[in-house]
Amino acid sequence: MEPNNSIDHLLLIRYLNAKEQLSNSERAQVEQWIQQNSDNQAEWQSLKQLWEQAGQVNHFQQIDAQVDWSGVWAKMQVEDQSVSTPVRSLPLYQQRVWKIAASFALLLTAAWVFWQTWQTSSVELATYTFTAQDSVEVVTLPDGSQVHLNEHARLSYQDDFGEDSRTVQLEGEGYFEVVSNPESPFYVHTNPTTVRVVGTSFNINSLDQTVKVTVNSGKVAFSYQKDTLMLTPDEVGLYTEGEPLQEFINTDPNYLSWKTDILRFDDTPLSQVAQDITRHYEVNIQLEDEVLKELQITSIFQNEPLEAVLEEISALLDIQYTLENNQITFFINNP
Amino acid sequence: MKNPSPVIPLPQKQEEGILEGLRHGREAAYQSLFEQYYPVLTTFALQYTRDLDAAKELVQEVFITLYRKRESIKIEKSLKSYLFQAVYRRYLNTHTREERRQFHHQEVSKEHNSHDYADPLEQAESLQRIYEAVRQLPEQCQQIFTMNRFEGMNNQAIADQLNLSKRTVETQISKALKLLRQSLLPQILLFLPLMGLM
Numbered sequence: 001m002e003p004n005n006s007i008d009h010l011l012l013i014r015y016l017n018a019k020e021q022l023s024n025s026e027r028a029q030v031e032q033w034i035q036q037n038s039d040n041q042a043e044w045q046s047l048k049q050l051w052e053q054a055g056q057v058n059h060f061q062q063i064d065a066q067v068d069w070s071g072v073w074a075k076m077q078v079e080d081q082s083v084s085t086p087v088r089s090l091p092l093y094q095q096r097v098w099k100i101a102a103s104f105a106l107l108l109t110a111a112w113v114f115w116q117t118w119q120t121s122s123v124e125l126a127t128y129t130f131t132a133q134d135s136v137e138v139v140t141l142p143d144g145s146q147v148h149l150n151e152h153a154r155l156s157y158q159d160d161f162g163e164d165s166r167t168v169q170l171e172g173e174g175y176f177e178v179v180s181n182p183e184s185p186f187y188v189h190t191n192p193t194t195v196r197v198v199g200t201s202f203n204i205n206s207l208d209q210t211v212k213v214t215v216n217s218g219k220v221a222f223s224y225q226k227d228t229l230m231l232t233p234d235e236v237g238l239y240t241e242g243e244p245l246q247e248f249i250n251t252d253p254n255y256l257s258w259k260t261d262i263l264r265f266d267d268t269p270l271s272q273v274a275q276d277i278t279r280h281y282e283v284n285i286q287l288e289d290e291v292l293k294e295l296q297i298t299s300i301f302q303n304e305p306l307e308a309v310l311e312e313i314s315a316l317l318d319i320q321y322t323l324e325n326n327q328i329t330f331f332i333n334n335p
Numbered sequence: 336m337k338n339p340s341p342v343i344p345l346p347q348k349q350e351e352g353i354l355e356g357l358r359h360g361r362e363a364a365y366q367s368l369f370e371q372y373y374p375v376l377t378t379f380a381l382q383y384t385r386d387l388d389a390a391k392e393l394v395q396e397v398f399i400t401l402y403r404k405r406e407s408i409k410i411e412k413s414l415k416s417y418l419f420q421a422v423y424r425r426y427l428n429t430h431t432r433e434e435r436r437q438f439h440h441q442e443v444s445k446e447h448n449s450h451d452y453a454d455p456l457e458q459a460e461s462l463q464r465i466y467e468a469v470r471q472l473p474e475q476c477q478q479i480f481t482m483n484r485f486e487g488m489n490n491q492a493i494a495d496q497l498n499l500s501k502r503t504v505e506t507q508i509s510k511a512l513k514l515l516r517q518s519l520l521p522q523i524l525l526f527l528p529l530m531g532l533m
Contacts (some may be wrong), residue, residue, distance in 0.1 A: 009509045010502070017483075017490060050465070050515060051484075057466040058485035059387050065373040069366055072395050076365070076402040128361070140360060 007033045012044075016051050070135065077138055077146075129156040132172075136259060141168070145186065148175040150205075150258045173205040175259050178218075193239050196221040202231075203256060209241040214255050254280070263301040263309070270295045270330070273313070277328075281306045288331035292319065350414055360405050368414065369398055376422050379459035383426045393429070397421045419456055468518045472511055479504055480511035 007030065014022055015030045022030070034044045130139045132149035139147045139155055143162050147155055153172030161167065166178075166186040178186045180199020188195040190206035200218020204211065213222050215231045222229045222237035227245050229237045238246045253264045254276045263280060265273055271293040274285040283306065287293055295317050301309050310328065314321050321330045356364025373394060380390035397418065401408065410417050472480060479497070482488045490508070494501040 009513075010505050013505050013509050013512070046516070047512065050512060050519070053462055053465050054469065054480075054484045054515070055487075057462050057469065058481075059378070059381065060374055060463070060466040061485070062387060063374045063377050063391070065370040068373065068391065068395065069369050072369065072398055073362060073365070075395070075399050130362070137362075139362070142359065 012047065016048065074138075077140065126159045127156055128158070129154060131155075141166070143179050143181065143184075145176065145178045147177075148259045150174065170204060170206060173203070173258065175201070175203045175216075175256060177201045193222065193224045196223065203259075211239040213237045214250050214252075216256075252276075261303045263304075265297045265299050267296045267298055269293060270297060270313075270317070273297050274330075277306075277309065281309075283326045283328055285328045285330070288329060291332070292330055295319070353414065354408075354410060357401065357405055357408060360402065365398065365402060372415070372418055375459050375463045376418055378462050379419060379455055380422050380426060382455045382458065383423075393425055394422055397425055400425075464519060465515070468515050469511075471518060472514055476507050476511045476514070479507040483508060 011026060011030060015027070034040055130137065130149065131154045132151055134151055136151065137149045139149060141147065141157065141161065143166055149155055150173035153170065153174050155168055155170055155174060157168040162184060164184070166184050167189065169189045171190070176188065178197055178199050178201065182198055186197050188204060190204060190211050193211045195204060195213055197218060197220050200220060201216040202220050203214045203216065213220060213231060214236045215233050217233055220231045222231055222245065224239050224245055229245050229247050231237050231247070234250045236248050236250045253266070257263050257276065257280045263276055270287065274287060277283065278285050297313060297316060299312060299316065307323065310321050310323060314330070319330055319332055321328055353364050353368055376394045377390045380393045381387060384390045384393060400421070469477060469480065479493055482493045483490065490501055490504045494504045
């Protein structure tokens with residue numbers, strides 16, 4: 001199907017672009033070519049269609065699936081919570097439906113357990129791994145427990161999660177909200193320590209040579225080898241390589257700032273403020289003068305950009321700062 | 336021991352695996368499905384909503400609903416046809432009859448082109464293929480072609496801005512069209528035989 005090529009392709013392009021700008025004879029030439037035979041007509045139709053469709057695709061540049069995904073996932077999590085909120089009073093007929101459903105569920109569970117036991121001998125367990133890249137991620141576990149993973153943290157669990165116990169592995173920092181279930185204890189393994197809970201919320205930060213557990217609510221057993229600490233709210237357990245476990249009271253109001261995006265200072269010396277900002281914004285801070293360390297700040301920053309925080313601190317203390325790349329320097333006003 | 340790394344969009348034949356992941360509420364399954372279908376579904380929805388943000392929102396809501404109903408999802412044919420149908424149904428449910436009539440009216444009065452572009456689904460897929468083919472064009476060719484077709488600049492303005500002759504611009508556009516037709520050939524061949532019969 002070789003179209004009649006006796007026409008200059010550039011002339012066709014000009015005709016497509018703005019035929020009114022062609023001379024009468026050029027326009028006639030194109031139109032005559034199109035009418036010449038069915039091959040030319042087909043050629044022209046497909047060219048014109050391509051031309052028009054190509055003018056309708058620029059919106060793709062404004063669609064970014066990766067960017068929009070995080071918002072969608074966040075909404076899914078919110079929806080999920082509203083769905084699983086227990087309903088206070090159900091109409092009678094629904095309660096009966098629930099009872100029937102429950103007995104079916106029981107049967108199914110029994111069949112499933114039987115099937116699993118039967119299968120275990122031959123099937124390897126699959127492992128599910130979640131890694132937070134450059135932002136905080138929320139992972140919902142099969143039992144409904146939620147784990148907020150700080151940047152670069154990794155959480156994994158195996159297919160048998162929830163059968164006898166609920167066991168996960170954590171590298172990096174994570175905040176756990178564990179759904180209470182006395183039948184099935186929840187274990188977090190962080191090399192080389194283990195945290196055991198029933199239902200509670202707590203933060204674990206495991207670095208190369210330390211593991212730090214801070215309890216928000218409930219009770220947590222923090223173990224290393226034969227050593228175990230029982231931790232209650234606001235208590236911190238600290239493992240440091242080569243040392244016995246240590247226990248102390250949490251004095252860091254900002255240990256969850258990575259998750260809440262809130263920095264709270266209450267007569268806090270600038271030396272401590274600088275540490276918290278360093279951790280939260282991943283920057284370096286230098287205090288030019290010893291005197292600066294003792295200056296105190298009282299303020300709350302919620303979801304503020306770094307520069308807004310620096311501006312406010314320097315205004316409150318009447319000092320100055322410079323910010324270059326990720327290096328911040330505070331110094332006293334020159335007279 | 337398997338150690339699945341998520342995110343990479345899965346091909347059609349791994350649909351079963353994705354479905355399994357969807358039922359268990361696994362983020363990786365939803366994310367790969369979303370990344371694979373979000374652009375084309377939004378393009379599909381755009382033909383009804385006529386507004387990009389509204390189209391995006393519509394599609395996002397379909398995914399959120401899919402997640403919310405994950406325990407009772409029934410996929411009759413394929414995930415793809417489920418998603419397109421869900422977007423269309425959501426459009427019908429969220430727009431009044433009046434809004435839809437207006438849309439239909441525009442549609443009818445819009446240019447009486449002799450060739451009509453099949454249905455919105457095919458149109459969306461065809462536009463996606465064209466966009467992807469445009470992204471594959473050689474650099475300068477692509478730049479000139481998109482300045483004309485995406486930004487609506489005329490060839491003289493493009494020539495002035497890039498310091499080229501108008502003829503060079505036209506030559507590059509001609510080249511772009513030829514390359515596009517080559518890479519879209521399988522699609523074009525589909526209707527060429529029909530044309531030949533006329």
